[in-house]
Amino acid sequence: MTYVYNSERTFKDETIDGLVAAYRRYQRRVPGTAAVISNAAPAPGRVSTIVGGGSGHYPSFAGLVGPGFADAAVCGDVFTSPSAEQVHRTIRAVDGGAGVVMLFGNYAGDVMHFGLAADQARAQQGIDARIVLVTDDVASAPPERAADRRGIAGDFFVFRAAASAAHRGDKLDDVERIARHCNDRTFSIGVAFDGLTVPGRDEPLFTVDPATMVLGLGIHGEPGIKTMPRADARSLAGVLVERLLAERPAGASRARILVNGLGRVKYEELFILYLSAAALLHDAGVELTEPEIGEFVTSLDMGGCSITLVWTDDELESLLSAPAATPGYVRPGPVPDLDGEPRPLGATAAAVTQAPPPVDEARLTPDGRTARRVLAAVAERLQELEGELGDLDAVAADGDHGTTMTRGMDAALVAAGRAGPDAAAVLTAAGMAFADAAGGASGALWGSGLTEVADALREAPGGEPRAVTLARGLERARDSVIRLGGSVPGDKTLVDALDPFVTRFAAAATAGNRTAAAWTEAATAATRAAQETAHLRARRELAARLADRSVGTRDPGAVSLAASMEAAAQALRAEQTGSAGSAGSAGSASSAGSASSAGAAGSEGSA
Structure with missing residues (x-):
């Protein structure tokens, strides 16, 4: 359960305020929104990237904003997409004149609100706002309906590739192309051992019998699609890796792996899972490059974990290795604008206005x-x-x-x-x-x-x-x-x-x-x-x-x-x-x- 909070109604805003207060080196809040923006954005003449979705998934989404990574994140309430108005204000704040690419998981609320905001930005400010959906969860739809899949931990790789391309100066078409290419080669599968409890509720959204585990969880606490006997790390890795290898692109031999904790599975356990998964992938002829192990896309206090594979080429390897500095992820190396003064907001950023007085x-x-x-x-x-x-x-x-x-x-x-x-x-x-x-x-x-x-x-x-x-x-x-x-x-x-x-x-x-x-x-x-x-x-x-x-x-x-x-x-x-x-x-x-x-x-x- 959630132990430390004042009110479920203020949970999101107080989380953002605390995050920004602690990490002013990387980001600040966009006035009048539930969004954060990198101190390095907007950069005039450079494509900007926006990520976003519901709260409860830290470090996604606000924790991945900073020099070298995402330029902004729009945060909804727990497991709820942000509104179109919040997204539209963020587009205006982060636009540097070269267009904006927005990346988020494939969920109805996000698709509606980000889509409406993109339409508003194009019609009202002339900002070219593009959308790329992350669809990495192999449990949520079969391969022939891959476009219907939801986005889970694979968000991290797709966000990272697009943001790195934007920071190196790629044009809008290329940033969008790279994001789609990375998404097409990213696949995830997860397992739940127990449910989660959102702030303000006394009972978990679902429970799992202690002798079982549930395959195919979602990051919003959705129950899984198949209940199985609880397994040791080697057997669990076998189940997950088998599902991922079934989606291996033709001729692919090199991949990056992300072993992700959903909130309650400890890092030590993730290392053990990685050890078994890496051995199985090696036996399957997969060359693993740099692993990412930890909490990247959580689900509050869910007892669960997931494995993500992104099948890389030289371009993706380069982009996924670029230096970055954010509250939730740091990649060593020289990061431009890391300690500079925050840049002014975009020229079309909306001014914060006071609410009108009550009308009798x-x-x-x-x-x-x-x-x-x-x-x-x-x-x-x-x-x-x-x-x-x-x-x-x-x-x-x-x-x-x-x-x-x-x-x-x-x-x-x-x-x-x-x-x-x-x-x-x-x-x-x-x-x-x-x-x-x-x-x-x-x-x-x-x-x-x-x-x-x-x-x-x-x-x-x-x-x-x-x-x-x-x-x-x-x-x-x-x-x-x-x-x-x-x-x-x-x-x-x-x-x-x-x-x-x-x-x-x-x-x-x-x-x-x-x-x-x-x-x-x-x-x-x-x-x-x-x-x-x-x-x-x-x-x-x-x-x-x-x-x-x-x-x-x-x-x-x-x-x-x-x-x-x-x-x-x-x-x-x-x-x-x-x-x-x-x-x-x-x-x-x-x-x-x-x-x-x-x-x-x-x-x-x-x-």
Whole structure:
């Protein structure tokens, strides 16, 4: 478990602050972000590299930032991708005018947020931002679907090759080419002996019988794919090396090996594993060059380890030997800019601005007040469900859905309290804040959905019934969620609850029902659909890799969506009847920064 921390909500930021305070020689924090930047970056005219992902994997990602290695790292909360806004600000801060290559593991939230940020940087600042996914985990997909594999400890080699190429002055196309080449020749396989516990939780995400070990773990605490009897070091090395040699490229004879500890396996044990693995590889005719043994990509306190092989050529050998100086990895040799003054941030770096003051409810339109109270009711309900949602998510994924949703909705509520005057402005602020605070797939999807509804309200023709406008906005939100997440009904995701909610609401609105009645009817349909997800097999991302485990358990995303819609329905009914004391009214609204809940309107304009 995690022993030393103040709060699970501040864990990421306090980790970054402590890291930067201790290692000012190498890096500093990017203002207004959960990101760090090398003191040697940005270098004018040189390609910059950005790495990133969820926290809990130190020294990846922030610990690998410094002269000679990555130029910046964007950090999400534990096991959660950073938001697109955080990534976009980091791109602007680190850009030296020659383009940016972003490297991260192949996970849905990271792909969404880094992709959105790259699009923003190209469109708004003209920065050529490229993306390279790390896909080294041989347990997560067969060779014919290698592009679907997740990134685990092989991140280290791919990051290192790309960063070294950038530091030697390679052009953007070449840095991207080298990163992809290294990824194509990097393969990893891991094993878990016991689970891990994230800050704030009392139980591990999964456990392993002491007499067994689980092959194919992921760095977010996902359970493995095969349970085997516990083995000694020689036998364990045999299992792992056999899997890696099965992926050996034709004609490859030279490789570098990384023996990685996931958090609780000691260095002495890793040395013993390396000894056996090296002997087996020698017998297979593999020339091992320089080994890396230690903790490179961890998973908090997981009892586990992994072996990575990168099949090298002369170029990769040179790049992987270049000097570097970071908090988590030092390669001896002359490192340019190691002790120089930190370089100024990129010319297009965003200025840090103060949050606007709270907007009193008296200054809001009736629908603006209703929007705030609906958000407050949703936030209250998600707080109640946080533990249950985490437990549902831990069955076949990483157990963070409850904290992700509450963190996102808490931020949305604060932003809503500083926005106005109408519902469109409140929901826009809430959606942007949710995406930024939550990160991960949920952040991108909920953030997009809220802003789509806000846009529909803003563009509504005068005199149109509010329920009809909302139906159009909800349909746009559903389409956006499907487009971003790539999920459809039946995939066992939040779409399984969202689609029937939107369909039923639109039908009720078209039939002339007022908003509160239509919403209540639709929320009932969503709740029923969320319950039915227990019978589905997961077909998307982390849960899909352990699809059989998901059968019999409701999907956490569908459950949180349905519960949120039920809470919103209750708030809408309270508004319609003028029930100021119902869930999500005065007390909760004040936590969003509103000074008063007086003056609630019960007309169709607000409800």
